Amino acid sequence: MMFNLLLLFPVIACIVIFLFKQEKLNNFFVIVYALLHFSLSLIYLLNDSQRFINNYFSVDSSNVIFLFVLSFVFLAVALYNKRYMYLEDAGQKQKRHYTYMLLIFVLSMTGVITSNNLGLSWVLLEATTLASAYLIFFSKTKNAIEAAWKYVFICSIGIALAFVGIILLTISTGDLSSLNYYDLILNAHKFNPMWLKLSFIFILFGFGTKMGLAPVHFWLPDAHSEAPSPASALLSAALLNSAFYVILKVFNILVIANADSYVRVIMFIMGFLSLFMAAVFIYHINNYKRMLAYSSVENMGILIIGTALGGLGLFAAIIHLIGHSLIKSSFFLTSGNILHIYKTKKIKNISGLLLADKKTAWLWLLSFFGITAFPPSVLFISEFLMIKTMFMQKHYIMCLIFVILLTIILFGLEKAVINMCYGEISKEKEIELKENAKQLSFLMYLPQIILLATAFILGLYIPFNLSEMIQLSVFGL
Amino acid sequence: MENAFIILFGFTMLYVAATSRLMAHINVLIFQGILLFLICTTDMNEFSIFNFLFIAFETLIIKSVVIPYILGGLIKRTKDYRDTEANIHHFYSLFIATVILFIGFLISNINLPAMKMINPLYFGVSIAVIIISLVLITTKHKVISNVIDFITMENGIFLLSLSVAKEMPLIVNLGVLLDLFIAVFILGLLIKHINTKFDDMEISHLSDLRDCEYDV
Numbered sequence: 149m150m151f152n153l154l155l156l157f158p159v160i161a162c163i164v165i166f167l168f169k170q171e172k173l174n175n176f177f178v179i180v181y182a183l184l185h186f187s188l189s190l191i192y193l194l195n196d197s198q199r200f201i202n203n204y205f206s207v208d209s210s211n212v213i214f215l216f217v218l219s220f221v222f223l224a225v226a227l228y229n230k231r232y233m234y235l236e237d238a239g240q241k242q243k244r245h246y247t248y249m250l251l252i253f254v255l256s257m258t259g260v261i262t263s264n265n266l267g268l269s270w271v272l273l274e275a276t277t278l279a280s281a282y283l284i285f286f287s288k289t290k291n292a293i294e295a296a297w298k299y300v301f302i303c304s305i306g307i308a309l310a311f312v313g314i315i316l317l318t319i320s321t322g323d324l325s326s327l328n329y330y331d332l333i334l335n336a337h338k339f340n341p342m343w344l345k346l347s348f349i350f351i352l353f354g355f356g357t358k359m360g361l362a363p364v365h366f367w368l369p370d371a372h373s374e375a376p377s378p379a380s381a382l383l384s385a386a387l388l389n390s391a392f393y394v395i396l397k398v399f400n401i402l403v404i405a406n407a408d409s410y411v412r413v414i415m416f417i418m419g420f421l422s423l424f425m426a427a428v429f430i431y432h433i434n435n436y437k438r439m440l441a442y443s444s445v446e447n448m449g450i451l452i453i454g455t456a457l458g459g460l461g462l463f464a465a466i467i468h469l470i471g472h473s474l475i476k477s478s479f480f481l482t483s484g485n486i487l488h489i490y491k492t493k494k495i496k497n498i499s500g501l502l503l504a505d506k507k508t509a510w511l512w513l514l515s516f517f518g519i520t521a522f523p524p525s526v527l528f529i530s531e532f533l534m535i536k537t538m539f540m541q542k543h544y545i546m547c548l549i550f551v552i553l554l555t556i557i558l559f560g561l562e563k564a565v566i567n568m569c570y571g572e573i574s575k576e577k578e579i580e581l582k583e584n585a586k587q588l589s590f591l592m593y594l595p596q597i598i599l600l601a602t603a604f605i606l607g608l609y610i611p612f613n614l615s616e617m618i619q620l621s622v623f624g625l
Numbered sequence: 626m627e628n629a630f631i632i633l634f635g636f637t638m639l640y641v642a643a644t645s646r647l648m649a650h651i652n653v654l655i656f657q658g659i660l661l662f663l664i665c666t667t668d669m670n671e672f673s674i675f676n677f678l679f680i681a682f683e684t685l686i687i688k689s690v691v692i693p694y695i696l697g698g699l700i701k702r703t704k705d706y707r708d709t710e711a712n713i714h715h716f717y718s719l720f721i722a723t724v725i726l727f728i729g730f731l732i733s734n735i736n737l738p739a740m741k742m743i744n745p746l747y748f749g750v751s752i753a754v755i756i757i758s759l760v761l762i763t764t765k766h767k768v769i770s771n772v773i774d775f776i777t778m779e780n781g782i783f784l785l786s787l788s789v790a791k792e793m794p795l796i797v798n799l800g801v802l803l804d805l806f807i808a809v810f811i812l813g814l815l816i817k818h819i820n821t822k823f824d825d826m827e828i829s830h831l832s833d834l835r836d837c838e839y840d841v
Contacts, residue, residue: 265797267794267796267800268796268800270797270801271796271800271801271803271804272800274800274804274808275804277808278808278811281811285818288818290822290823290833291834293815293818293819293822294831294832295834296815297768297812297815297819298834300811300812301771301775301812304775304808305759305775305778308775308778308782312755312785315782315786315788315789318789318793319743319789322742325792327793327794340739340742342737342739343739343742369834370834373834374834429836433836434836435836438836
C-alpha cells in the first residue's frame with residue numbers, strides 16, 4: 149500500500165499540475181515527492197518487517213540500499229532545484245514540462261530498482277530514457293538537440309540489444325516461463341550455459357550503454373553536459389546505478405549457474421576500457437561538466453571491475469556506488485552554481501572562483517577531494533578494498549594498471565579544479581561575479597553540504613548496521 | 626507456409642539496403658508489419674481471441690499504420706525524399722546485406738544441441754535483420770533513415786521473440802510496444818526541431834559536441 153503511493157504520487161502530481169498550471173505547484177510537488185520518497189525508503193531501510201514482495205515489485209535486502217541512495221540524491225536535487233529553476237530563464241510551459249518529466253523520470257528509476265521482473269525492468273529502463281530526453285533537451289539550443297538526439301538514439305539501440313539478451317535468456321531457461329528474478333535464481337542451475345552466456349553479452353552491452361561503460365558510453369558526456377545541473381546530478385548519481393542494478397541481478401544468475409568465468413573477463417575489459425577512456429579525455433578536458441561526466445564513466449568502470457572481482461570486490465563496489473552517488477551529485481550541483489556565476493562551461497575562461505564565491509569554491513574543492521578518494525572520503529575505503537582484493541586474487545598487473553589510470557585521472561581533475569579555484573581576476577570582473585553569486589540562495593549550498601558531510605562521515609565510520617546491510621545485499625542479490 | 630513469409634521478411638532488408646528513396650523505405654515498413662502479422666497468425670498453435678487481437682493491434686495497427694504514418698508525415702514536412710550521400714555506394718551496401726543474410730541462413734542450419742531449443746529459421750533471419758539494420762544505421766546519412774533502420778531492427782527483434790515458443794508476460798509486451806511508440810514519437814519531435822534549427826537533415830550536423838578544440 150505504502151509502496152503504491154510511491155508509484156502513484158507522481159502521476160497524480162502531473163495531472164494536478166496539468167489542470168491548475170500554477171508555477172508554485174511545480175516545486176511543491178517535486179519537494180513533497182522527494183520527502184515522501186525519502187521517508188518511505190528510510191522506513192524500508194531501518195525496518196525489515198515493512199519490506200515486501202508482490203507480483204511485479206519488491207523491496208528486499210538486495211535493492212533497499214539502491215532505493216535509499218536514489219531517495220537521498222533525489223531529496224538533495226529537489227531542494228536545489230527550487231532556486232535553480234527560479235533563476236533559469238525559461239517560459240512557464242517549459243518549466244511545467246520539466247517538472248512532469250522530472251517526476252516521471254524518478255518514478256521510472258524507482259520502478260527499475262524495485263521491479264522483480266527482468267522484462268519489467270527493461271520496460272522501465274527504456275522509460276527512463278524517454279523521460280530524461282526532455283530534461284537534456286530542456287534549453288532547446290542546437291547543442292541540446294544534438295545531445296538529446298544522441299542520447300535517445302544510442303540508448304534506445306543499446307536497450308533494444310539488451311532485449312535481444314532477454315530473449316536469449318528466455319531460450320536458455322528451457323521449461324521455465326517466467327522472468328521473475330526469484331524464479332530465475334531458483335532455477336539457474338538448470339539453464340543452458342551457451343544461451344545464458346550469449347544472453348549476458350547482449351545484456352552487458354545493452355544495459356552497459358545506459359550505465360555509461362566504455363566503449364558504449366558516447367552519449368554520456370554530451371547528455372550530462374547539456375542537461376540542467378539538477379538533471380545531470382540525477383542522471384549521473386541515480387540513473388547509472390539503476391542500470392548497474394539490472395546488470396548485477398543478471399550477473400548473479402550467471403554466478404549461480406556457474407557460467408561466470410568467461411563473462412568476468414569481458415567485464416574486466418569494459419571496466420578498464422572505461423578507466424582508460426576517462427583518463428585520456430580528462431587529461432585534456434575543456435568543459436567542466438564534461439569532465440564530471442567522464443569521471444562518472446571512470447566510476448562506473450570501477451563498479452564493474454569490483455563486480456567482476458566478486459566477493460570483497462563486490463562489497464567494495466556497493467560502498468563505491470554509495471560514495472560516488474553522494475559526491476558526484478554534489479559535484480554536479482556545484483557546477484550549476486559555477487555556471488550561474490560565470491555563465492560559461494569552459495574551464496580556461498574560469499579562474500579565481502575562491503575570490504568570486506568562497507562557498508561554491510570550497511564545495512567544488514571538497515567534492516574534488518571526495519571523488520578522487522582522499523582519505524576521509526568513503527571512496528577511499530572502497531578503492532582500498534578493491535586494490536586489496538586484487539592483491540588477494542594475485543592480479544598484480546591489473547592492480548598496477550588500475551592505480552596508474554586512477555592517478556592520471558586524479559591529475560587531470562586536479563589540474564582543472566585548481567585552475568578554476570585559484571588565479572587572478574580583474575576588479576570589475578570580480579564585482580560582476582560577486583553580483584551573480586549573490587543571487588544564489590542558501591538552498592543552493594545546503595544540499596551539497598549534506599551530501600558531502602554524509603560521504604566524509606561514512607569514510608570515517610560506517611555504522612555496523614549499514615555494513616551488515618551491504619553484506620546482505622551482496623549475498624541477497 | 627510461415628517459412629516463406631520469414632524468407633520474404635529477410636529479403637525486404639535487401640530492398641532497404643539497395644534503395645535511397647525514403648518513401649520506399651516507409652512502404653517496406655508497412656510490408657514488414659503485414660508480414661509479421663501473417664507469420665504470427667500462421668504460426669499460432671492455439672487460437673485465443675485475446676492474443677489474436679493483441680497481435681493484430683501490435684503488427685497491423687502500430688507497426689504498419691501508425692509508425693509509417695508518423696514517419697511519412699515527417700518526410701513530407703521536411704521535404705527530404707532521398708538519402709543520397711550514404712557512406713557506402715548502394716551496390717556495396719546491397720552486397721554486405723546479402724552476405725549477412727546468407728550467414729543468417731547458414732546459422733539456421735547449424736546442427737547443435739542448443740539449437741534444438743528454438744526455431745532455427747526464425748533465429749537466423751532475425752539475427753541477420755538486426756545486424757543489417759545496425760550496419761545501415763552506420764552507413765546512412767539522414768536522420769530519418771536512421772529512425773527507419775531503428776524500426777526495422779525492432780521488427781527483427783520482434784521476429785526473434787517469436788523464435789521462442791514461450792510467450793512474454795502481457796505487461797512486458799505492452800510495455801515494449803508503448804516504449805517503441807513513444808521512442809518514435811520523441812525521435813519525431815526531435816527531427817522537427819532539427820529541421821527548424823539546422824539547414825537540412827544531414828546527420829553530420831550533429832557532431833558539434835566534442836572534447837578537444839584545435840586552434841586552426
